[in-house]
Amino acid sequence: MIHARGGSGRGWRDGQVIIAPDKFKGSLTAAQVAAHLAAGLRRVRPELPVVSVPVADGGDGTVDAMVAAGFAGLQTAVTGPVGNRVVASLAMRGETAIIELAEASGLRRLPDRPTPVTARTATSAGTGELMRTAVSRGARRVVLGLGGSACTDGGAGMLTALGARLLDADGAPLPPGGVALQRLERIDLADLLRVPVTVASDVDNPLLGERGAAQVYAPQKGAGADDVVQLERGLARFAEIARRDLGVDLSDRPGAGAAGGVGFAAIAFLGARSEPGIELILRHLDFADRLQGARLVITGEGCLDRQTLHGKAPMGVAKAAAAAGIPVLAIAGQRLLTREMLRRFGFEDAYALTDIEPDPQRCIDNAGPLLEQLAVRIAETRLAELLSRNA
Known part of the structure; x- marks a missing residue:
């Protein structure tokens, strides 16, 4: 679990950002994805409380x-x-x-x-x-x-x-x-x-x-x-x-x-x-409790596609966050769904490594650094506005 509390001294229940991704299959574990995203956010906002909650849907990882x-x-x-x-x-x-x-x-x-x-x-x-x-x-x-x-x-x-x-x-x-x-x-x-x-x-x-x-x-x-x-x-x-x-x-x-x-x-x-x-894994992770005090949730998986919308991990995270009134961003290696489609299913926005590096194989080979770059971009362009909604 990652605690980036700054000087607040507050516990994980008061974390402003919950990072809850699934693995990027063939590239990074869910915990590694979360760690790289947290590192990227901290480059821009070192004081930001961040909590890492790697997730899975019952399959590999x-x-x-x-x-x-x-x-x-x-x-x-x-x-x-x-x-x-x-x-x-x-x-x-x-x-x-x-x-x-x-x-x-x-x-x-x-x-x-x-x-x-x-x-x-x-x-x-x-x-x-x-x-x-x-x-x-x-x-x-x-x-x-x-x-x-x-x-x-x-x-x-x-x-x-x-x-x-x-x-x-x-x-x-x-x-x-x-x-x-x-x-x-x-x-x-x-x-x-x-x-x-x-x-x-x-x-x-x-x-x-x-x-x-x-x-x-x-x-x-x-x-x-x-x-x-x-x-x-x-x-x-x-x-x-x-x-x-x-x-x-x-x-x-x-x-x-x-x-x-x-x-x-x-x-x-x-x-x-x-x-x-x-849903079962989130319950055993006490995810609803972990959402208390959160202002933003970031989730994701290797590829956002139509299967994502039918019970995959990011969809379950998005549903739980929506029930708590918390905005959700999706991060993926590739995004095969339009942003408009994802918004209809509860995602505030969606980002992909291919937004930065068009070559999918290079995205797989360099997923960690690219995730950090993507997190920096989010922190610089969207973070303040998203966090202010639940201030």
Whole structure:
């Protein structure tokens, strides 16, 4: 957290500017974005109280954002998406654990690029192992951020790591991956570790069908056309056995297709409820309290586009700030929406690194210094007028 109090001696509740960005993917973490923006503002207004609150929407970077905001970070070795060992992080505060599926089971945890083989066999087991670790450290509630997964296993690996047994017709455990689910015959939940779970995800896809986990997302994970067919069959078999033996019929539930079907396993077997990722994360960051005394909020992400308007982190920050009557500026690497469009959705104005440097690759390579330049420009041209509104 950044405190730039000047000589006031006031705490963070009296900060005039809240900087609450998401990461700039492929370039800077959310905390780094916030630090560069704060540095740029302080060049012009060194006395300005600034509070940094890095945010995330449940996907990549969620754990980093929570640790930067004061949660305790823990690391542990778990099973990666193709059986490789990876060191994954989680965040904890009190009895609440924040777990990011991408940390253990994400595409970035593959040893190499995704292939048809990894698409067929990738597992979510490491995510279940993170959950076990959290419980062993005293967690009684888990927030599970879904996004960036390498697997299309319906959450079977996660359940297995939590003690479930997924068996074939001979009573043998199934091997990892979504394709193996085609041979599923019985699900044994006698030893399943149950912990209250809330899923942080903005994906509303069902498990199956043309909008389902396999058909929409598996090609992004290396699956070819035949792999998609087999993965779809595996997920359908998983849903069928769950319905037959356990009376669980939730494959059509919005969000069941999130993270290769991990959403289905969390909802159907762990009783998870799903919430929009950014709203859930902001609540755990006590963001409404942090807005008290603020006069301006600055948020942003790598690219402001139409997805931003549908539940991404900057939109959630803007809604929270608007509810408190505080103006919001958006900062991005690229801005693919007009300023007029963004104003209709509650943003006072929007700035992009490409306003300074037209070459997108140079913006990625030099994001930190460019963010500081952009913050200097804002401080010189807009800051006084925006702060005066809530004086």
